[in-house]
Amino acid sequence: MFKAIVSAETLKTALDSVSVLVDECKIHLNEDGISIRAVDPANVGMVDLSLDATAFESYEADGGLIGVNLTRLEDIAGMADSGQLIELELDEETRKLHIQIDGLEYTLALIDPDSIRQEPDIPDLDLPAEVVIEGKDIDRAVKAADMVSDHIALGVDATDDQFYVQAAGDTDDVHLELDEGDLIDLQSGDAESLFSLDYLKDMNKAIANDGEVTMELGEEFPVKLHFEIAEGNGNVTFMLAPRIQSD
Amino acid sequence: MFKAIVSAETLKTALDSVSVLVDECKIHLNEDGISIRAVDPANVGMVDLSLDATAFESYEADGGLIGVNLTRLEDIAGMADSGQLIELELDEETRKLHIQIDGLEYTLALIDPDSIRQEPDIPDLDLPAEVVIEGKDIDRAVKAADMVSDHIALGVDATDDQFYVQAAGDTDDVHLELDEGDLIDLQSGDAESLFSLDYLKDMNKAIANDGEVTMELGEEFPVKLHFEIAEGNGNVTFMLAPRIQSD
Amino acid sequence: MFKAIVSAETLKTALDSVSVLVDECKIHLNEDGISIRAVDPANVGMVDLSLDATAFESYEADGGLIGVNLTRLEDIAGMADSGQLIELELDEETRKLHIQIDGLEYTLALIDPDSIRQEPDIPDLDLPAEVVIEGKDIDRAVKAADMVSDHIALGVDATDDQFYVQAAGDTDDVHLELDEGDLIDLQSGDAESLFSLDYLKDMNKAIANDGEVTMELGEEFPVKLHFEIAEGNGNVTFMLAPRIQSD
Known part of the structure; x- marks a missing residue:
């Protein structure tokens, strides 16, 4: 029923x-x-x-x-x-x-x-860094990275207490640094992983610009993105597997 | 001149x-x-x-x-x-x-x-049912029907005093019923005919969402749509021939 | 630096x-x-x-x-x-x-x-007619001309003190006349030249509809278009070479 x-x-x-x-x-x-x-x-x-x-x-x-x-x-x-x-x-x-x-x-x-394809088990990872960020900052980072590359690195620098986004193209680079003042919250811990931009662009479509997103990050580990929908009466978790960093 | x-x-x-x-x-x-x-x-x-x-x-x-x-x-x-x-x-x-x-x-x-192709004689049909309906309801019906089929049935159920729209797809169906309360006016009489959705979609483009349309219907007969333009200083009549209902 | x-x-x-x-x-x-x-x-x-x-x-x-x-x-x-x-x-x-x-x-x-291609020397021409016109009038003229032709004639009729735009298609024509009352300023002098519409369409994209443009014109001579940007803290000059008028 x-x-x-x-x-x-x-x-x-x-x-x-x-x-x-x-x-x-x-x-x-x-x-x-x-x-x-x-x-x-x-x-x-x-x-x-x-x-x-x-x-x-x-x-x-x-x-x-x-x-x-x-x-x-x-x-x-x-x-x-x-x-x-x-x-x-x-x-x-x-x-x-x-x-x-x-x-x-x-x-x-x-x-x-x-x-229909089997449902995945979404693993319970213990990731060292957690960032709470505005949806519009994810949007900016993804759009800028898309101008130069197919990949995007997301990381946290525990020394400077900064979340950063990095995309390296053949000739041009994009870099965004957000410190505690720019973020809603930051639990620092060294982390950096490279992701396929196509997936992150798709996930970004589902994230409201004025919403807030909790991002869990590790060293060459998947990223997890959590956010609320329906005024807190619903939850979404995205998990995206990392790309192997070559170079 | x-x-x-x-x-x-x-x-x-x-x-x-x-x-x-x-x-x-x-x-x-x-x-x-x-x-x-x-x-x-x-x-x-x-x-x-x-x-x-x-x-x-x-x-x-x-x-x-x-x-x-x-x-x-x-x-x-x-x-x-x-x-x-x-x-x-x-x-x-x-x-x-x-x-x-x-x-x-x-x-x-x-x-x-x-x-230029010869002008048609638009026949003066004596159709049993007449519905006066808001343009936006035609718009909704046409768009919904278009999701499942190339054809759309328009009918009046004289028993229930209802105007209805029906579109049957291979797996999905669309159905809309409007009774006297939903319509501007209804002159009841049994009627149902099947029409090509392409034509009705085109005609719908010329109908203002906030306008009202008089629809004359019969049993496997053409439908006539009348509406005013230019604040009542002009009139449009569309006539659409029915498709043969197979099955 | x-x-x-x-x-x-x-x-x-x-x-x-x-x-x-x-x-x-x-x-x-x-x-x-x-x-x-x-x-x-x-x-x-x-x-x-x-x-x-x-x-x-x-x-x-x-x-x-x-x-x-x-x-x-x-x-x-x-x-x-x-x-x-x-x-x-x-x-x-x-x-x-x-x-x-x-x-x-x-x-x-x-x-x-x-x-990169060498920078041009933009010649200092002494053109007989000068028109100061609203950006939106250039926009209208260009869009109308584009409906009938690939070329556009811009001219000034010194006798009638009129700026005119003319485009001749295979069957249809477009004509726009603007006299001193329609223009911001006019320094009259006989002038008419034919231009490629593609270029003028491109230049028009850079002209604000609410801006004003000074247009210098001659007889089968290039046209020069001047306008300010950045609230007067910048200047743009376009120069467009004429097409030979065949007919």
């Missing part, structure tokens, strides 16, 4: 954070909210999303699992204005999701969850 | 309703206003437009007929800001239309009306 | 006026400001730009010359918001330009000035 009403804005924000990595996903319809875990086909980027029942106008579920075409579900949600409500109801028999937006009913055929 | 001054907005709105179906058309320069009738090359969609002399700032004509390249005329009108006036004057000798926008003069070569 | 701080808006405006003609240019870092002269590969359009030290928040230079990739420099400037300041500092040893925008540092490799 699954029946819920949610604002278009909340649903879109939640789906966006998953659709930047995958086109299809499994959605767990837990009693206390929905959750999604997914990994991209190359096993480089992972997402773990939870959207609590409190993020919904009304919510009833008893633990089912559905498979959805995310692109399609986002298109449907996109038909609603931000202020509008979206009603979702699962028809267990037909395995279809009925989606209502102000009288308009869309019947979405679900995908067999077994046909 | 033809000489007229009209606001850019009015001219653009009028031309839009024809250009969604055809690239060239004949314009009747009647004493009491202009009128255009046109049918698309496949004989599926027709338009009948009248723009009264009262829609113009000034208007003089004595019954001529000109052939115009609509795309070109729209581009010219597009150079004017919404508030600006457009002066039109026919040069009978050279068969050119002089178009002035704030000192800028565009001389448009006309097309021989005989070289 | 070169070290300067300038608003993003001023830098972008200045670069735009050069980048419409060339992708790379030499920048003279004079004591009293920067200057750029450039000509397009076909030797048809030239630009002469000066941006005074007073246009900068701070400015120090001692006469150097650098070669830059304009497209790249514009992309970098484009990362700044209009209100933001851009810091520029030349590293003489590495021949790189350090560009800082609110903590973000971009290191731009410079180009050997000798590898």
Whole structure:
């Protein structure tokens, strides 16, 4: 059983954070909210999303699992204005999701969850550095790095208590340093890892410019990005595997 | 003789309703206003437009007929800001239309009306159901249907006094029901016909979201859409032939 | 030595006026400001730009010359918001330009000035007619002419004291006449020359709609366009060679 009403804005924000990595996903319809875990086909980027029942106008579920075409579900949600409500109801028999937006009913055929890539285990890493940063600073760093390279190094310099971003191109370089004054919070510890910019650009799309993001970093380790959605009634964690630093 | 001054907005709105179906058309320069009738090359969609002399700032004509390249005329009108006036004057000798926008003069070569597809006779059908609906509801229905199918069924259920839209895709369906409370007016009568969505999408482009549209429907009959333009000083009728419902 | 701080808006405006003609240019870092002269590969359009030290928040230079990739420099400037300041500092040893925008540092490799097309001598022509015109009127004329032709004639009719623009297409024509009342100023003298519309369209991109442009014209002579940028702390001159009028 699954029946819920949610604002278009909340649903879109939640789906966006998953659709930047995958086109299809499994959605767990837990009693206390929905959750999604997914990994991209190359096993480089992972997402773990939870959207609590409190993020919904009304919510009833008893633990089912559905498979959805995310692109399609986002298109449907996109038909609603931000202020509008979206009603979702699962028809267990037909395995279809009925989606209502102000009288308009869309019947979405679900995908067999077994046909969708397995959900990843997102490891519990003990990373030495943690940075709390504004979304707009991630946006700036990613866009600037994109002008010169396909890769981006994220690091923390424990000596100077600085978070830094570095991208080295063939002729030009981009460098951004943010100290404790520029950051919301910094737990210092030496860390530097190189990442594929394509993935970080995709993840950046799901991060609000005015939001805050907690970033956990290590030495040649994955980066973890945590942020809240739905006014604190939902959480997103991205994890991105590092590239081997050659040179 | 033809000489007229009209606001850019009015001219653009009028031309839009024809250009969604055809690239060239004949314009009747009647004493009491202009009128255009046109049918698309496949004989599926027709338009009948009248723009009264009262829609113009000034208007003089004595019954001529000109052939115009609509795309070109729209581009010219597009150079004017919404508030600006457009002066039109026919040069009978050279068969050119002089178009002035704030000192800028565009001389448009006309097309021989005989070289343009014949104007359709738009039949006077006696259709059992009539719905008066907001433009934005047509917009929603057309966009939602477009997500799942190339066709759209429009119907009236006389038992429930409901207007409905239905689109059936391979896996997903879209359904919209509007009762008397959702509609501006409803004259009930059983009706359902299937239409090509491409045509309805084109016609929808010419319908203002905040305007109201009168829709006449029958059982496997053409649909007629009427709406006013130019603050009531003009009228557009679209007629769209039905598709044969298979299955 | 070169070290300067300038608003993003001023830098972008200045670069735009050069980048419409060339992708790379030499920048003279004079004591009293920067200057750029450039000509397009076909030797048809030239630009002469000066941006005074007073246009900068701070400015120090001692006469150097650098070669830059304009497209790249514009992309970098484009990362700044209009209100933001851009810091520029030349590293003489590495021949790189350090560009800082609110903590973000971009290191731009410079180009050997000798590898860039030679700077043109912009001739001091004594042209018989001069028109001072609003940027938006150039914009209208160029856009209208572009609908019918690849060429545009600019002229002054000394008898009627009118500036005119004429474009003749295969079937349609565009004509714009502006008399002293429509212009900011007119120094009459017979003049008419035909120009490639592509170049004028590019130059038009660098002209603000609400700015004023001084246009010097002759009989089958180049046209010169002068306008101020950076609130009068900079000047741009475009010169465009005429096309031979065939007909």
